[in-house]
Structure formats: structure tokens, C-alpha cells
Amino acid sequence: MHFMRNALAHAGKSGRRVVSAFIATAFAQDDAEAARAQWRRVADQLRPKVPKLAAFLDEAETDVLAYMSFPAAHRAKLHSTNPLERVNGEIKRRTDVVGIFPNEDAITRLVGAILLEQNDEWAVQRGRYMTLETIAPLSDDPTVSLPAIAS
Template sequence: RVHFMRNVLAHAGKSGRRVVSAFIATAFAQETPEAASAQWRAVADQIRPKVPKLAVIMDDAEEDVLAYMTFPKEHRSKLHSTNPIERLNGEIKRRTEVVGTIVRLVGAILLEQNDEWAVQRARYMTLETISQMSDDPLISLPAVAR
């Protein structure tokens, strides 16, 4: 419902958004799926002369947008809203931002440590001493590492 309204209002134009929103809301206010569907079609027919593209969008979307009406009335407010999924997505984003920050911090520390190891030859194993362990004459150290 929420995303449909956003899409529809983009086609309604600035001056017609409130009217279109109010018209469509009358369909959402109905008690039964049959009444909602009848009101939906009546709204689409009212809009059709002025904004035919919007009426076609409503015709195509009726079944999907009003699908929540087939559930018991107690469940409808939870089904037509995107709040639960948006809350979940927000939690995931918030937590992954923290993890991302930690990953970047650890990466920076490892990069810094790598730079220190490359510069402080006496403290750690050097590439020159490790290369002596290989019997393969084709293995050679890159010029940058020496």
C-alpha cells in the first residue's frame, strides 16, 4: 500500500496529490474486500477522465494492493504497513554499520602492521632469509620487497 501510494502520487502532479490520496484512501477504509474493490474501481473511474495513466495503474494494481483485505480485520493493519520490515532493515543497517566500522579499523591496523614489518627488517623475518629456503631458482624477490 505504501509503495503503491508513492508511485501513484508521482503521477498525480503536485496539485492533485491530496485529492488522489484522499480518493484512494476511501477504498482502504472499507470493511470488506468486496467493498474495497468496488470503491477502488469507482475511484479509478473518477480519475480516468483527468489522469488516464493513473487509472490504468490503479486497474493493474488492484489485486496486489488490496490483497491484505482478504485477511481477518485484526491482521490488516500489520499487513498493509511496511513498518515491521523497515524496522528490521533499519536494525540490520545499524548493526552492519558498526561491524563495517570494526572491519575497517581492523583492516587499518593490519595495514599499519604490514608497513611496520616491511620497514623493520631486523625485528621480523626478512624476505632475503626466507628466499634461501627455496630450491627453485625461478623464484626471485620483487625489487620493491628488497
């Protein structure tokens, strides 16, 4: 996590373990409000000795704790960028095979096809990533729903 690397750089060599443990307490909370309250307590505790780090925590709070607004079942899957890194790796692998593209439309078609393939794979996998069943209730858009099952 890039945030932790930056935060620990502000903490200095001697304070890294303590700061890491402090910050982990915010991530251990069950709901968004408790996590934000703990995050602020940590920043306030660090403010007297490490003001730059406290300011960094204040700035980063909204971005770092954004995942807490999702249901608890989604949080474990949101904290990782592994799926995105896998997709990027597949795009790189496939574009390297082609080498030189004749025009920008050709790149768009290839990357679009890769993304459609990936979407199809994620749609049929159960449990590994978020399913449409668990995501649909989060949308305010009534058109986002499960397709009708043919009888």
C-alpha cells in the same frame, strides 16, 4: 507508502488532494469485495481526466488490496513495514560491527541468528504484532498450530 507517492505523481500537483481522498475511500471499506468495488469506481472516475493514473490504479489493484484478504484484526498491522525495517536495521548494525566476514557461511550464520532472535521476541510479545493464535487459523497446513501447553 510507495504506491501513494507514485499515484500522486500521476495526478499532478493540482489533483493530489482529490486523488488522495478518492483512494482513501477504498482503504476505508470493511471487506475485500467492497474495497475492490470502490477501487474500481475511483479508477473509473479518474479515467476521463487522468487516464495514466486510472491505468496505474488498474495495474496496482491486486497488489495494493492484497492485505484485505486477511482478517480485519490483522490489517492494521499489515499496512506498516516498520517491523521489517527494524529487523533490517538490526542486521545492518550487527554486520557493520563485524566489518569483514571470512566467508558467506559466516554471514548466513549471523543473519540467521538475528532472525531467530527476532522471531523469539515477536513470539512472546502480545498485541504489538500478530500472534500465533491469530495466524494459525489462516493456514491450510495442519502442522501449523500452537505448541501443546505443558500441564
